[in-house]
Amino acid sequence: MTYSVPESVNTDLSQPAIVHSAEQEWSPSPTAGVDRRFLERDGAEVARASSVVRYAPGSAFPEHTHDMGEEYLVLEGVFSDGDGDFRTGCYVRNPPGSKHAPFTKDGCTIFVKLRQFQEDDRQTVHKHIDDLAYEPTGTDGLTRAQLHRDASETVVSERLAPGTNWADRGDLSGEEIFVIEGELLYGDTLCGAGTWLRFPAGEELPIQSPSGCRIWAKRGHLGHLT
Numbered sequence: 430m431t432y433s434v435p436e437s438v439n440t441d442l443s444q445p446a447i448v449h450s451a452e453q454e455w456s457p458s459p460t461a462g463v464d465r466r467f468l469e470r471d472g473a474e475v476a477r478a479s480s481v482v483r484y485a486p487g488s489a490f491p492e493h494t495h496d497m498g499e500e501y502l503v504l505e506g507v508f509s510d511g512d513g514d515f516r517t518g519c520y521v522r523n524p525p526g527s528k529h530a531p532f533t534k535d536g537c538t539i540f541v542k543l544r545q546f547q548e549d550d551r552q553t554v555h556k557h558i559d560d561l562a563y564e565p566t567g568t569d570g571l572t573r574a575q576l577h578r579d580a581s582e583t584v585v586s587e588r589l590a591p592g593t594n595w596a597d598r599g600d601l602s603g604e605e606i607f608v609i610e611g612e613l614l615y616g617d618t619l620c621g622a623g624t625w626l627r628f629p630a631g632e633e634l635p636i637q638s639p640s641g642c643r644i645w646a647k648r649g650h651l652g653h654l655t
Contacts, residue, residue, distance in 0.1 A: 611642025
């Protein structure tokens, strides 16, 4: 099967970007049984990229090294490698220099970010979004659990109860959001499951969730990617 990869997708980090990935066609990768939906990408096959990736049952990816790190959230199924089996809801960070040969027995889908770590980041993270303590935030209906934090970024899982209105959001120093489940109203844009959003500092809009949702969010990181 022939394939092509776009080398420039939402590369300007100073501009807002929204991708409703569930509406995209799947694009085949060089590895049989592995398809992708591109959210952002700067480069050819080896690139700084964020994607939704679907692995067919029995598919595997050759062993490779993440010279600038990899992080992913399992959206569906079980994603496996030498470190274990990561089920739906698992958040994993593989730091620069790490390597693995991932595979799946029954198929899976992941949200994955490549080549976006600080060079000195050596922290491996294996967490599940359902095993964490969600704490109140001061905004009615919004609770938060921390997935990762360092000097350059904060990664969280957030639950918004039905009717949540997070209007006074303050200075978040830029943010990136992936809607895991439910629906999010970001400004005037309705974002269902699978929607990816990125906004530079100063352009974060009010968030509402009329029917409730759960999101993955990363904040404060865009400055070190330029």
